[in-house]
Structure formats: C-alpha cells, structure tokens
Amino acid sequence: MARHRSPAPRGDDDTGPHGGVPTALAIVHPGLEDLLLDELVALGVDARPSEGGIAFAATPEALAQVHAWSWIAGEVRVRLGRARASSLDELATGVRALPWSRYVHPHQPVEVEISSHGSRLRRGPAVERKVALAIGDALRGPRIAGGRAPREPVRVHVRVVDDRATLSIDASGDRLHRRGWRTDAARAPLRENLAAAVLVAAGWKPGERLVDPMCGSGTFPIEAARRAAGLPPRTGWTHAFERWPGHDPKPLKKALSRRPAAVPTPILGADRDARALTASTANARRAGVDKGMTLLQAALAELDPPASTGLLVANPPYGKRVAPAADIERTWSAYGRVIAERWLGWRVAVVAPDPRLLGRIHPEMRVVLRFVHGGIPVVVGRLDSR
Ligand SMILES: C[S@@+](CC[C@H](N)C(=O)[O-])C[C@H]1O[C@@H](n2cnc3c(N)ncnc32)[C@H](O)[C@@H]1O
Incomplete structure (x- = not known):
C-alpha cells in the first residue's frame, strides 16, 4: 500500500484498562x-x-x-x-x-x-x-x-x-476468516478475510460488476455477494465473548440488525475444473447467495465477458502448489494475452506469488497489497481500466 501508518510508540500503554475499559x-x-x-x-x-x-x-x-x-x-x-x-x-x-x-x-x-x-x-x-x-x-x-x-x-x-x-x-472464538459456509474447498483456496481485503484493495464496492474466472471454491464471488446482499461476513457463529460471564446479548443483536442495504450486483464465477464448480456451488448455497450469482464451468480463454465492464479479479495457480513451475511464466503470459484481447475496459486485480508474474499479466500492473498466504508471500496487482 502506498500509505504507511506507524504503530503507536512503545511508551503508549495500550494494555488498558482505560477508564475501566480494557x-x-x-x-x-x-x-x-x-x-x-x-x-x-x-x-x-x-x-x-x-x-x-x-x-x-x-x-x-x-x-x-x-x-x-x-x-x-x-x-x-x-x-x-x-x-x-x-x-x-x-x-x-x-x-x-x-x-x-x-x-x-x-x-x-x-x-x-x-x-x-x-x-x-x-x-x-x-x-x-x-x-x-x-x-x-x-x-x-x-x-x-x-x-x-x-x-x-x-x-x-x-x-x-x-x-x-x-x-x-x-474474544473471537475461532479465527474470523472462518465464515461458516466454506466446507467444500477446491485446491489452494484463499482465506476468506484475505479475499475480502483483496476486493477492497481492488477498489470494488457493492454495485460494481464482478467476475472471477478462476473462482475455485468461490471465495471472491461469495464474499462479494454477501457484502452486496447486506449480509454479515459470518453465519451460525458463537463468538468467545458471547460466553463471557454476564455477557449482554443486546449490543451484538443491535449491531447485526443494522444491516447495510442490499445493492444489486452482477457476480460471475467460473473455473475450468468441474470439482471447483461443485465446491463453489455448494458453498454459495450454504452462504445463502447462490441466487445472487452465476457460476459456470469454463476456461478463461473461453469465457465471454459480460456486456458491461467491472472488476475482473483472479487468484490463478501459483505454480508452487497447483501447476508445474516450469510452465508458469508461459501460462501467466497466456492469461495476460486473453485479458488484453478480450477484457478491454475492465479493471483487473490479480493475486500473484511475485511481481514478475504480475508483469506477465500486464506491464502496468501496480502492486497494491502484500501478504503471506499459506506460507507463500504474495502480491496483489491492480490494473485500472484501459
Ligand atoms: C488458486 S486456485 C483459486 C482459489 C480460489 N480463489 C479459492 O479461494 O478457492 C486457482 C483456480 O484456477 C483454476 N484455473 C486454472 N487455470 C484456469 C484457466 N485457464 N481457466 C479457468 N480456471 C483456471 C483452477 O482450476 C483453480 O480452481
């Protein structure tokens, strides 16, 4: 990210309590x-x-x-x-x-x-x-x-x-990336909270058309669809703080009742692998958003872009776990050619294991986020619409 905020100085005692509130x-x-x-x-x-x-x-x-x-x-x-x-x-x-x-x-x-x-x-x-x-x-x-x-x-x-x-x-109980709907995982799924962060870094907001042509278990489309529907990130969850002695359930009920308005948002997920489609379809159903998106089996090169543009977001195989490493640069160059030829006018965000591969998608991709995913440092590249 371009900005960097420094942490509070060490002398600033965050340990609490402040005024009785930790x-x-x-x-x-x-x-x-x-x-x-x-x-x-x-x-x-x-x-x-x-x-x-x-x-x-x-x-x-x-x-x-x-x-x-x-x-x-x-x-x-x-x-x-x-x-x-x-x-x-x-x-x-x-x-x-x-x-x-x-x-x-x-x-x-x-x-x-x-x-x-x-x-x-x-x-x-x-x-x-x-x-x-x-x-x-x-x-x-x-x-x-x-x-x-x-x-x-x-x-x-x-x-x-x-x-x-x-x-x-x-206070959380389990890690918060576990949303409660992803029981069917395709290969190398992205953690749900990381997918949510990628969408924000890509500048996506409910209302904007979204396509993930390599959707795997459906993480991007489902996170986006739940946000667009005004649904909270998690379902069927008891947080640790709800079990604390003397817990008052009213604040959580009140917070959950203040739902953002649903915003109609066309969402499409595709994958060339039939098992990924089975997984993403089951996950979308469990997440309650299967009617809010289209999921289909297709390879990137065969997928017809919808008539109006939006965000194309993808987490292609890194080569380290999913595809043979020797082919990876060639494969990513091929993705880049398809995107350049067929997805003109789209904003593009891609999760990659290194910035060089982002350059294979498009030389003007700029890195907007870096994090470690499954032990692999990754970068998120963004290309604004051309
Ligand atoms: C790293 S996984 C995506 C994981 C996904 N973001 C998730 O959270 O589950 C990459 C996916 O890309 C798919 N894929 C690879 N090459 C493809 C292509 N040319 N067209 C469509 N899908 C492809 C694979 O089948 C795999 O499901």
Missing part, C-alpha cells in the same frame, strides 16, 4: 493493517494502529460491531493487563491479580498460549500450567451468579518480553 486488539495478516484500520474506522470504531494490530476500547458495543461486520479482521483479543515475569512465581502472582471472573467461568477449561522473547520463561507446558492454575486460583473468589461453565475453552495469550508479560484473552 483495550482490544484486532489482529490481521501483516500487510493488511491499513485496510483493517480503515474498515474499523468506517464501522464507527475508535480504532488506531498499535503493536501487533489495530487497537480499540473493548466496549461491548465495539466488540459487537467488529465481530458483526469486519470482513478483514483475523481475530480479536482483549488485553487484560501486564504482569512482571522474571520468574514463574512472579508471573503467577501477577496473573492472579487480573480480573479473570469477567471472562472465565469457574471450571471452564483454559487454553494458554505463550510467546516469549528475551526471557528465561520459555514457551512450554510448565509455564502454561502455571498460568492456568493461577487463573483457577483467581476464580475462587466471589462469583458472578448464574450459568454453568461452557465446555468450550477460553484461550489466553501470554506474551513475555524480557521480564514483562502481557496477558490477553481471545
């Missing part, structure tokens, strides 16, 4: 922070860049809004506080002092994940057990009445740097 951190793949920040601000959340993600005050309303409507966030954690951690005992003392009863039910299982830099306390079962036991100790005090402990574990993250630990609790 700080939440929305986490996303490195490279997508600016897009996530813009998205959260547009959602009315008072968000700002912070180390490791985008920070905001973890009010029930903001947590509800982000979980209901963020397409790009990968997960959200609430920072509970800091503890000195020059020894295991010191860490346990600090952990016991944090307000666990707001987030964990007595007897609820706790999963502890440690990361450690420059500390004697290393990631491993000894530290995890000590932290889990300290949380159990903290929960022996007065309780918030009502309810039995959920069976789902609470995930606690401990980040130890030198002799200080920062403790956060997972």
Whole structure:
C-alpha cells in the first residue's frame, strides 16, 4: 500500500484498562493493517494502529460491531493487563491479580498460549500450567451468579518480553476468516478475510460488476455477494465473548440488525475444473447467495465477458502448489494475452506469488497489497481500466 501508518510508540500503554475499559486488539495478516484500520474506522470504531494490530476500547458495543461486520479482521483479543515475569512465581502472582471472573467461568477449561522473547520463561507446558492454575486460583473468589461453565475453552495469550508479560484473552472464538459456509474447498483456496481485503484493495464496492474466472471454491464471488446482499461476513457463529460471564446479548443483536442495504450486483464465477464448480456451488448455497450469482464451468480463454465492464479479479495457480513451475511464466503470459484481447475496459486485480508474474499479466500492473498466504508471500496487482 502506498500509505504507511506507524504503530503507536512503545511508551503508549495500550494494555488498558482505560477508564475501566480494557483495550482490544484486532489482529490481521501483516500487510493488511491499513485496510483493517480503515474498515474499523468506517464501522464507527475508535480504532488506531498499535503493536501487533489495530487497537480499540473493548466496549461491548465495539466488540459487537467488529465481530458483526469486519470482513478483514483475523481475530480479536482483549488485553487484560501486564504482569512482571522474571520468574514463574512472579508471573503467577501477577496473573492472579487480573480480573479473570469477567471472562472465565469457574471450571471452564483454559487454553494458554505463550510467546516469549528475551526471557528465561520459555514457551512450554510448565509455564502454561502455571498460568492456568493461577487463573483457577483467581476464580475462587466471589462469583458472578448464574450459568454453568461452557465446555468450550477460553484461550489466553501470554506474551513475555524480557521480564514483562502481557496477558490477553481471545474474544473471537475461532479465527474470523472462518465464515461458516466454506466446507467444500477446491485446491489452494484463499482465506476468506484475505479475499475480502483483496476486493477492497481492488477498489470494488457493492454495485460494481464482478467476475472471477478462476473462482475455485468461490471465495471472491461469495464474499462479494454477501457484502452486496447486506449480509454479515459470518453465519451460525458463537463468538468467545458471547460466553463471557454476564455477557449482554443486546449490543451484538443491535449491531447485526443494522444491516447495510442490499445493492444489486452482477457476480460471475467460473473455473475450468468441474470439482471447483461443485465446491463453489455448494458453498454459495450454504452462504445463502447462490441466487445472487452465476457460476459456470469454463476456461478463461473461453469465457465471454459480460456486456458491461467491472472488476475482473483472479487468484490463478501459483505454480508452487497447483501447476508445474516450469510452465508458469508461459501460462501467466497466456492469461495476460486473453485479458488484453478480450477484457478491454475492465479493471483487473490479480493475486500473484511475485511481481514478475504480475508483469506477465500486464506491464502496468501496480502492486497494491502484500501478504503471506499459506506460507507463500504474495502480491496483489491492480490494473485500472484501459
Ligand atoms: C488458486 S486456485 C483459486 C482459489 C480460489 N480463489 C479459492 O479461494 O478457492 C486457482 C483456480 O484456477 C483454476 N484455473 C486454472 N487455470 C484456469 C484457466 N485457464 N481457466 C479457468 N480456471 C483456471 C483452477 O482450476 C483453480 O480452481
């Protein structure tokens, strides 16, 4: 991205609580922070860049809004506080002092994940057990009445740097890219939140025609169709914060009831592979948007462009996993020729494993996004309509 916003300086204590409200951190793949920040601000959340993600005050309303409507966030954690951690005992003392009863039910299982830099306390079962036991100790005090402990574990993250630990609790439950509809995956599917970010970086908005000629499991068309229909990113989902003791369901209900208006948007997904079509069709049905798009089996070279232009978005095989590497430059040059000859007037966005391959699509493709996908660093190129 052209812009770069620096994270808050280290001295700026994001750990919270601020005025009694702890700080939440929305986490996303490195490279997508600016897009996530813009998205959260547009959602009315008072968000700002912070180390490791985008920070905001973890009010029930903001947590509800982000979980209901963020397409790009990968997960959200609430920072509970800091503890000195020059020894295991010191860490346990600090952990016991944090307000666990707001987030964990007595007897609820706790999963502890440690990361450690420059500390004697290393990631491993000894530290995890000590932290889990300290949380159990903290929960022996007065309780918030009502309810039995959920069976789902609470995930606690401990980040130890030198002799200080920062403790956060997972608010999302599962990774937010899991939307609930993609159970049929074609080969090398793109994570749903990455696909959503690519659409934003490509300048796509509901109302603009969209074609993905290599749709695989249908991620781009389905993400676009749900947005165009005013549907939230996820379906059938219980977030971790909904299980917190004393959780009030009203803010989330209210956030979900404020749906954007549906915007009629022609969406077409195609793939030359019959299995990809089976997968994308089943996924679109599960996502409730199969009537909002056309899916068909065709190779790029055979696909007739619709009469009016829009965005052509594609995540072609990288060669590393899906096609033989030796052929890849030739293959991408062939895609470029088809696009130049048949898709005149279209804006084009392509996910590629390196900028050279983008040049095979068109020499004027400019890189608008970089991130790591399935362990492979990728770039997103954009070519505005010619
Ligand atoms: C990396 S996968 C796309 C994954 C997709 N974005 C997803 O999230 O599931 C690439 C897809 O391109 C398809 N493909 C490869 N060459 C093609 C061509 N010439 N025409 C149409 N589809 C093609 C493959 O069948 C495969 O499904």
